[in-house]
Amino acid sequence: MLNLYFDNAATSFPKPPEVAEYTRLYLEKGGTYGRGAYDRVINVSRTVEETRFLLSQLMGTSLSENVLFTHNSTHAINIVLQGFRYKFKRVLISPLEHNAVTRPIEHLREKIGLKFDVIPHKSDGQISLEELGQLDLNRYDLCIINHISNVNGVIQPICKVKQVIGNLPLLVDASQSAGYFELEADKWNVDFMALTAHKGLMGPTGVGCLFIRNTELVSPLMFGGTGSRSDSFLMPEHLPDRYEPGTPNILGIYGLNGALKANVDFGFTRNDFKGLLSDIERLNTIKVYRSKSFENQGFVFSITSNNLSSSDLADILFRKYKIETRSGLHCSPLAHQTLGTMPQGTVRFSLSKYHSPNDLSYIYKALNEIDYEQGG
Amino acid sequence: MSREDKLLILFESIHKVMLAERLIVKIYKPYQIIPVPKQYSSECGMCIEIISSDKDEIVAELQRNEINFNIVKRGL
Numbered sequence: 001m002l003n004l005y006f007d008n009a010a011t012s013f014p015k016p017p018e019v020a021e022y023t024r025l026y027l028e029k030g031g032t033y034g035r036g037a038y039d040r041v042i043n044v045s046r047t048v049e050e051t052r053f054l055l056s057q058l059m060g061t062s063l064s065e066n067v068l069f070t071h072n073s074t075h076a077i078n079i080v081l082q083g084f085r086y087k088f089k090r091v092l093i094s095p096l097e098h099n100a101v102t103r104p105i106e107h108l109r110e111k112i113g114l115k116f117d118v119i120p121h122k123s124d125g126q127i128s129l130e131e132l133g134q135l136d137l138n139r140y141d142l143c144i145i146n147h148i149s150n151v152n153g154v155i156q157p158i159c160k161v162k163q164v165i166g167n168l169p170l171l172v173d174a175s176q177s178a179g180y181f182e183l184e185a186d187k188w189n190v191d192f193m194a195l196t197a198h199k200g201l202m203g204p205t206g207v208g209c210l211f212i213r214n215t216e217l218v219s220p221l222m223f224g225g226t227g228s229r230s231d232s233f234l235m236p237e238h239l240p241d242r243y244e245p246g247t248p249n250i251l252g253i254y255g256l257n258g259a260l261k262a263n264v265d266f267g268f269t270r271n272d273f274k275g276l277l278s279d280i281e282r283l284n285t286i287k288v289y290r291s292k293s294f295e296n297q298g299f300v301f302s303i304t305s306n307n308l309s310s311s312d313l314a315d316i317l318f319r320k321y322k323i324e325t326r327s328g329l330h331c332s333p334l335a336h337q338t339l340g341t342m343p344q345g346t347v348r349f350s351l352s353k354y355h356s357p358n359d360l361s362y363i364y365k366a367l368n369e370i371d372y373e374q375g376g
Numbered sequence: 377m378s379r380e381d382k383l384l385i386l387f388e389s390i391h392k393v394m395l396a397e398r399l400i401v402k403i404y405k406p407y408q409i410i411p412v413p414k415q416y417s418s419e420c421g422m423c424i425e426i427i428s429s430d431k432d433e434i435v436a437e438l439q440r441n442e443i444n445f446n447i448v449k450r451g452l
Contacts, residue, residue, distance in 0.1 A: 037422040228389055228421070238388045
């Protein structure tokens, strides 16, 4: 049976069976995290901390206590942006940022006068390292990079960016890369990394995490009970408690624990994907938005039609071919400004490890027919 | 075995308790996770009770893994 769900950059589906299994386990056994010391609590605390450890391994850091549970990447990014101790009130951002970054920045513009500059880039949004190196980096507090664009799938060279920017703190949004590509927070020397469970990791919604290397840079965003130092009105200084007030999303963390243990292999090869992109690019009425270099291409890409609006094209794909995609701006107006696809946006395809070569062929078959009908 | 033969290891966070537990399991020492007794300043709600004679090996293992802790005698 074909898997025609191509909206995995929003929320992945299907999930590995372990996600339901571990979620059910928590619903059956219950318990809370770190409040009390009876078996039910101890077992939950073990699972939460094991999940934190698995996430630290996934992010490529040995600092597991610096990995903080959040609701999602947006929450993680807000902790950094709203808690950051700005000196220059100016940040540098990649040209393909999501509203998870641009909206908090706009809020901070109104609140404290924060300004941003977009890193010089190529036409596909790939950062120009050479031009980045020519900027006066001493004017900035923070650099923010979307590791993989949720619009055209461009992969940014995080390690090289950090080498260029040196001591300027770097926040990496790994929402679209986690689960698909190796993350190396320590090796790349990133200062912050945000990710979410419900996309490439194939976990549940409502849980994500933030890696924060140096807590001196960021004040907590929220305050409340942690189950530790209960005699004080102040948040504890130690990690992870400093940034984790309130009971965490234990149900979500159990599901994520299952997802991280699932070990799902790709059902298609990079070559299958490359072939699909090349095939679609040959169609006359359809334009593909992707990285200029396939080496820097994540499992997301977009298309537009010469004759159809993005919403009409997505509707035809669903009504006629049962292909589920997302049309519009994908919460990334800055990326569309960069790519020249404002205000119509694009139709986005985002793949899952559960796709097969046949699923990819079916996309081409559908687009080929649409292209023919549109005079291609 | 009486309480006098026991020690308590106190940690600042549940994260550290769970890390320490993994290490103690790894070196096959008996232990129990219990609520922090009221007379000790509680940094988090759980602590680990161990047998006094295992102290040196457990402390060495925790220090080797850079885990901060306090060790106290189990109160009566």
